[in-house]
Amino acid sequence: MAAKRGRADAEGGRSLNTTILLFLIQDGITNGAIYALLGLALVLVFAVTRVILIPQGEFITYGALSYATLAAGQVPGTARLAVVMGLVAFGFDVFAARKSLHARALLRAFTVNIVFPVVVLLLTMWLAGRQNNIPVNITLSLLIVAAIGLFLYRIAFQPIAHTSVLVLLIASVGCHLAMQGFGLVFFGAEGLRGPTISDAAITIGDLRISGQSLVVYGITAALIIALWLFFDFTLYGKALRATAVNRLGARLVGIRTSLSGQIAFLLASVIGAISGILIVPITTLYYDTGFIVGLKGFVAAIIGGLISYPLTAVAALVVGIVEAFSSFYASNYKEVIVFTLIIPVLVLRSLAAPEVEEEKD
Amino acid sequence: MSATLLSVADTSISYGKVEAVRSVSLEVKANEIVTIVGANGAGKTTLLNAIMGILPQHGRISFNGQDLAGLDIEDRVAAGLSLVPEHRELFGTMSVEDNLQLGAFRIAKATAAQSFERVYALFPRLKERRQQLAGTLSGGEQQMLAMGRALMGEPRLLMLDEPSLGLAPLIVADIFKIIGALRAAGVSVLLVEQNAKAALQIADRAYVMELGAFILHGPAADIAADPRVVASYLGFQHAGASAV
Numbered sequence: 334m335a336a337k338r339g340r341a342d343a344e345g346g347r348s349l350n351t352t353i354l355l356f357l358i359q360d361g362i363t364n365g366a367i368y369a370l371l372g373l374a375l376v377l378v379f380a381v382t383r384v385i386l387i388p389q390g391e392f393i394t395y396g397a398l399s400y401a402t403l404a405a406g407q408v409p410g411t412a413r414l415a416v417v418m419g420l421v422a423f424g425f426d427v428f429a430a431r432k433s434l435h436a437r438a439l440l441r442a443f444t445v446n447i448v449f450p451v452v453v454l455l456l457t458m459w460l461a462g463r464q465n466n467i468p469v470n471i472t473l474s475l476l477i478v479a480a481i482g483l484f485l486y487r488i489a490f491q492p493i494a495h496t497s498v499l500v501l502l503i504a505s506v507g508c509h510l511a512m513q514g515f516g517l518v519f520f521g522a523e524g525l526r527g528p529t530i531s532d533a534a535i536t537i538g539d540l541r542i543s544g545q546s547l548v549v550y551g552i553t554a555a556l557i558i559a560l561w562l563f564f565d566f567t568l569y570g571k572a573l574r575a576t577a578v579n580r581l582g583a584r585l586v587g588i589r590t591s592l593s594g595q596i597a598f599l600l601a602s603v604i605g606a607i608s609g610i611l612i613v614p615i616t617t618l619y620y621d622t623g624f625i626v627g628l629k630g631f632v633a634a635i636i637g638g639l640i641s642y643p644l645t646a647v648a649a650l651v652v653g654i655v656e657a658f659s660s661f662y663a664s665n666y667k668e669v670i671v672f673t674l675i676i677p678v679l680v681l682r683s684l685a686a687p688e689v690e691e692e693k694d
Numbered sequence: 695m696s697a698t699l700l701s702v703a704d705t706s707i708s709y710g711k712v713e714a715v716r717s718v719s720l721e722v723k724a725n726e727i728v729t730i731v732g733a734n735g736a737g738k739t740t741l742l743n744a745i746m747g748i749l750p751q752h753g754r755i756s757f758n759g760q761d762l763a764g765l766d767i768e769d770r771v772a773a774g775l776s777l778v779p780e781h782r783e784l785f786g787t788m789s790v791e792d793n794l795q796l797g798a799f800r801i802a803k804a805t806a807a808q809s810f811e812r813v814y815a816l817f818p819r820l821k822e823r824r825q826q827l828a829g830t831l832s833g834g835e836q837q838m839l840a841m842g843r844a845l846m847g848e849p850r851l852l853m854l855d856e857p858s859l860g861l862a863p864l865i866v867a868d869i870f871k872i873i874g875a876l877r878a879a880g881v882s883v884l885l886v887e888q889n890a891k892a893a894l895q896i897a898d899r900a901y902v903m904e905l906g907a908f909i910l911h912g913p914a915a916d917i918a919a920d921p922r923v924v925a926s927y928l929g930f931q932h933a934g935a936s937a938v
Contacts, residue, residue, distance in 0.1 A: 578786060581779070583796075
């Protein structure tokens with residue numbers, strides 16, 4: 334991503350000096366940190382729901398472009414999409430509970446599915462153009478995408494939560510295509526850029542670290558620590574882990590699969606949107622860019638076997654650095670090289686791991 | 695006579711076209727230990743899973759006066775029904791304490807603290823090992839943890855599926871002693887066992903299951919004395935069970 338800018342002048346000689354080396358490493362780590370977040374979200378969603386989250390890319394795009402649209406003083410279409418999806422989700426909730434309609438459950442469904450997205454939409458309409466405060470715009474974008482993530486699970490995945498991984502994957506591809514189409518409607522075919530969160534820069538010897546990179550490192554580290562605290566020390570975090578470890582065991586103690594799934598999708602969509610908001614000041618994002626970015630997080634998650642969080646984080650940094658260096662040495666083959674990383678990993682894994690039967694719920 | 699807690703009426707359960715359980719009826723009253731004995735493959739586990747909502751069934755199952763039709767596993771847990779399945783289904787990569795805490799997932803925090811004390815009093819071994827990962831426990835300890843986790847949710851009826859399976863005789867004796875103690879604590883028990891001798895000793899009433907149907911039922915002492923049961927389940931081939 335960011336490497337593209339510095340590359341034009343470097344490409345002539347293709348000789349690596351310290352400045353370029355440090356730049357490439359910094360670029361690789363910045364991108365790698367974002368891939369790490371995405372990879373962690375993918376592992377989380379897969380472990381809890383067995384869904385391979387292809388629409389992760391759309392969470393990135395929606396987050397980034399909603400933020401950029403808000404910064405341009407307009408109301409992003411995603412806020413309206415959230416309201417419509419909320420209405421559908423509410424319909425699903427009412428239909429599912431039709432046999433035992435409790436006032437409390439109904440009120441909860443109404444609050445989550447209708448009141449929440451409507452309030453977010455009204456806030457967005459009121460605040461867009463009236464102010465241009467970066468934290469406010471970020472918060473609004475995150476709320477919008479969080480709502481979309483939550484309702485996406487309710488509408489597309491909760492009704493088929495007990496089917497096979499393959500069915501869930503097909504649904505996931507379908508969601509990705511539909512949401513990408515909506516992305517084109519909302520944001521147009523033109524790319525957008527958002528304002529940087531920090532314009533500061535630090536120079537240490539040959540190394541110039543941009544403020545935005547520091548923001549990326551800081552937020553990634555903070556999110557990883559927050560996730561760790563959530564999973565290890567809160568009841569809901571433990572319930573999510575329990576669902577991932579043993580779905581039947583979790584149900585037998587009264588943890589609803591649908592609750593775990595909703596929390597997992599909520600976290601994944603917020604993480605995706607944060608990643609998008611971190612990238613969009615560095616690089617122009619189009620309605621379909623999120624997919625490729627998400628796929629790189631997916632490469633990291635695959636290297637981590639879709640189960641290991643630390644391995645995924647390390648793999649994400651490797652992916653970022655490989656990407657940075659291949660864009661320097663062979664920029665035309667950058668994506669090819671990154672995605673080819675999967676093949677030796679899969680071969681090694683398939684040799685090391687015994688054949689497993691597919692788990693059904 | 696105390697009130698009926700669980701009532702299973704005319705229930706059939708099929709795997710595809712194969713009928714594994716054929717129109718069985720069963721009752722568990724409050725403060726009662728009821729056992730279902732029978733050979734491997736008789737349909738005992740299938741019946742427990744259907745009562746818990748893991749498998750679909752045809753028939754009427756009600757718990758505490760409430761019809762369970764259409765209720766998910768999680769709703770049945772909330773109603774006070776709990777199953778310790780044959781494979782225990784513990785959270786292997788989480789600590790003993792986390793497993794127990796999740797057992798109390800749906801009850802209030804204040805009550806959960808008391809549940810911890812009660813469970814640790816029943817199973818002091820679990821307290822010693824509370825920081826250990828569940829997957830690293832011995833078989834007997836895992837069974838204790840599975841029972842402890844179920845008890846954390848303060849069930850009114852605990853269903854145990856083969857709690858003695860694969861355990862050393864001394865530990866089996868411990869487990870059965872604890873099952874006996876549960877009645878005093880106000881928990882009813884529905885116990886499925888191949889170890890018929892031990893089960894019939896602690897149970898109030900018993901059902902004998904063969905090929906998906908109950909062939910006998912009545913007070914446990916009468917069942918234990920029934921010549922057919924003695925021949926099939928308490929005879930020579932089960933001599934190992936006498937160690938209990």
